[in-house]
Amino acid sequence: MTKQMFRIAPGFEEIMPQEYRDLVTHGPYDRNVGVADLGTFKELLEEHPLCAGCGLALSLRLFLASLPAPADTVVVGSTGCSAIAFPQVGLHNIHGLFGNQNAIASGLKRALKLRFPDQPKDVVVVAGDGATADIGLEMVMHSWFRGENIATVMLDNEAYANTGGQESGMSPRGTVLNMAPTGKKFEKVAMPEIAREAGCAYVATTSPLHARRFEKAIRRAILVARDVGSTYVQVFCPCPTNYKFRPDETLSVIRKREKEGVFQYREYITPQAQEYLAAVEGEKQ
Amino acid sequence: MIEQRVARTAGEVLEPARRERRFMTGSEAVKEAILRSNITMAIAYPITPQSESMHLVGDLYAEGYIPDYFRGESEFAVMSQVAGAAMGGVRVFTATGGPGTLRAFEMFPCWAGMRLPIVCCFFTRGVNSPLSIQPDTIEMAFLLDTGMIMLHAEGAQDLYDFTLRAFAIAEQTDVHIPVGVFADGFFVTHTREMVAVGPPDLKLPPYDPHRSPVPAMDMEGVPVRHMRDPFVMKSNFISYAAHASWQQEVMAAAERSRKYVHQYLGGLLETEDEDADILIMAAGTAVSQSREAIQLARAQGIDVGLVKFKCLRPFPTEEVQHLARRARAIVVPEFNRVGWLAREIKAVVDDNSRVVGAPRVFGGMTMPSEMILAQLKACVPATR
Numbered sequence: 001m002t003k004q005m006f007r008i009a010p011g012f013e014e015i016m017p018q019e020y021r022d023l024v025t026h027g028p029y030d031r032n033v034g035v036a037d038l039g040t041f042k043e044l045l046e047e048h049p050l051c052a053g054c055g056l057a058l059s060l061r062l063f064l065a066s067l068p069a070p071a072d073t074v075v076v077g078s079t080g081c082s083a084i085a086f087p088q089v090g091l092h093n094i095h096g097l098f099g100n101q102n103a104i105a106s107g108l109k110r111a112l113k114l115r116f117p118d119q120p121k122d123v124v125v126v127a128g129d130g131a132t133a134d135i136g137l138e139m140v141m142h143s144w145f146r147g148e149n150i151a152t153v154m155l156d157n158e159a160y161a162n163t164g165g166q167e168s169g170m171s172p173r174g175t176v177l178n179m180a181p182t183g184k185k186f187e188k189v190a191m192p193e194i195a196r197e198a199g200c201a202y203v204a205t206t207s208p209l210h211a212r213r214f215e216k217a218i219r220r221a222i223l224v225a226r227d228v229g230s231t232y233v234q235v236f237c238p239c240p241t242n243y244k245f246r247p248d249e250t251l252s253v254i255r256k257r258e259k260e261g262v263f264q265y266r267e268y269i270t271p272q273a274q275e276y277l278a279a280v281e282g283e284k285q
Numbered sequence: 286m287i288e289q290r291v292a293r294t295a296g297e298v299l300e301p302a303r304r305e306r307r308f309m310t311g312s313e314a315v316k317e318a319i320l321r322s323n324i325t326m327a328i329a330y331p332i333t334p335q336s337e338s339m340h341l342v343g344d345l346y347a348e349g350y351i352p353d354y355f356r357g358e359s360e361f362a363v364m365s366q367v368a369g370a371a372m373g374g375v376r377v378f379t380a381t382g383g384p385g386t387l388r389a390f391e392m393f394p395c396w397a398g399m400r401l402p403i404v405c406c407f408f409t410r411g412v413n414s415p416l417s418i419q420p421d422t423i424e425m426a427f428l429l430d431t432g433m434i435m436l437h438a439e440g441a442q443d444l445y446d447f448t449l450r451a452f453a454i455a456e457q458t459d460v461h462i463p464v465g466v467f468a469d470g471f472f473v474t475h476t477r478e479m480v481a482v483g484p485p486d487l488k489l490p491p492y493d494p495h496r497s498p499v500p501a502m503d504m505e506g507v508p509v510r511h512m513r514d515p516f517v518m519k520s521n522f523i524s525y526a527a528h529a530s531w532q533q534e535v536m537a538a539a540e541r542s543r544k545y546v547h548q549y550l551g552g553l554l555e556t557e558d559e560d561a562d563i564l565i566m567a568a569g570t571a572v573s574q575s576r577e578a579i580q581l582a583r584a585q586g587i588d589v590g591l592v593k594f595k596c597l598r599p600f601p602t603e604e605v606q607h608l609a610r611r612a613r614a615i616v617v618p619e620f621n622r623v624g625w626l627a628r629e630i631k632a633v634v635d636d637n638s639r640v641v642g643a644p645r646v647f648g649g650m651t652m653p654s655e656m657i658l659a660q661l662k663a664c665v666p667a668t669r
Contacts, residue, residue: 092506097395100362106369107368107373108373109373111371114325114353
């Protein structure tokens, strides 16, 4: 997409909403901006309806600021908290159904590859832990088996948050949540390991606590997906509403889990992806 | 691979100046239709009695006629994958049937709501339990209100024509909703008949995503935020009104398709002796069985005509009302337990006690024409 596409016709500037004018004049579409530039450009997410202190909302802002090519990025989402924020994102984004996000993204990416052979279109799946590790696991894994050129980002808030805080496969063992009245009986689903074994070329776990590290994982996942194969990033973004901590404690909850060693930052890169990243990251410097 | 030329108009492919008659199965007729349809992608998942049709479409991919084709992991996944492809702005095709239809079901109202002109063949069969792979049209009852246009082929010739024409109907700017092309599994897919096909070196003009009433999800349009206030899960008047008006628009799109069904299929119905005393109204292979029964009935002096449904959604309400006005009885033979076609007809005609919802066979049972004849005979004393 070129900026010409959404430029305001002369004489119509005043009747366009302020946020639209801001996107045209200060949006990130064809500028090389990142999380370090937050505050200097108009962000793609506007007035989201997520809860105060939502780890997912913060992650979404960082995610959108981390996109290597926002002007050519389409996001496929799924049912859940992120789905109620995405209608307010200035990107083409699709809400399919609950769990079929990687299937929709597979079809979409293949169609865009055929329609735009010379212009990379990044297709990124952004979905919650329920959509990714539970109801959609079959379609997530099969998109990886097929090596689809899509990046999958799981926003892991360790529960079905939007439906009122039920246990998900990603809730830690022992956690008492709705539908787990005596505590969860099994460990978090080992999604990074599953991703690696299913053939992902790049796998990372990250959190919004370290914005630059977060940005690096997202950028790498999207770039590797463009030219090498499927990629997966798991973002730990706890939920104050359902885990009953104060909205200003979100980052300290991550820090605490990090100190306890329960949450670890990990990165797995295949030799082929490593070679590719060395080339593109070297090119940039 | 035959070098193909893109037709200047759809009509060149749909109404070719010359047709060649070949002896083929319904599955092969699907292949012939897809060969001429200029699709960009096809996605497959096996289920009896559909599988063979998508094997043959796979052969077209291997031969170079289709740019992309793969096997998905379930029908729900496949229906999601074709939706993603359609949202990406390309022409796609898939097929399923029976339990596959039900497994995929959540996507069908989505296709309509997303305004996707997907063409999908449904080769109907019984749904479990107990396990059955045999012909049965019960899945059509479930699909009647998903928002898709529904065409029902009587045989392989219809299947060829309807599949190809479905793209022309689905992709109209003022329609742009999915079309399901239905054929009775085994009876049509696995039997052979003479099918007249157009020249293989001519294919439909390509799909143009810029004629879609909703933008393709390709970041080549204005990336405005879709909604200032997302209406999902909101409890306010605006959210209800937005959803309600969208649903009405999808229904209106189906209504607007009537003129294209007339243009490309010659109408929603076909009739023979429509002024007869007794009318048989049927769809699919029940029509073929009825043709036999009519021969037997006429030999016995019974005045009977035939109404064949080609299009069930939108439903030919006015046509049926008009045809029914003089009939003493309307016999509706069906290959399913619930009698959904009889129900549809009863809902629109005056004095619906005239509608005989029989014979009905299901679970793979055949429908000998004598069964239909018996119903016709039973109508005679009551009408004299």
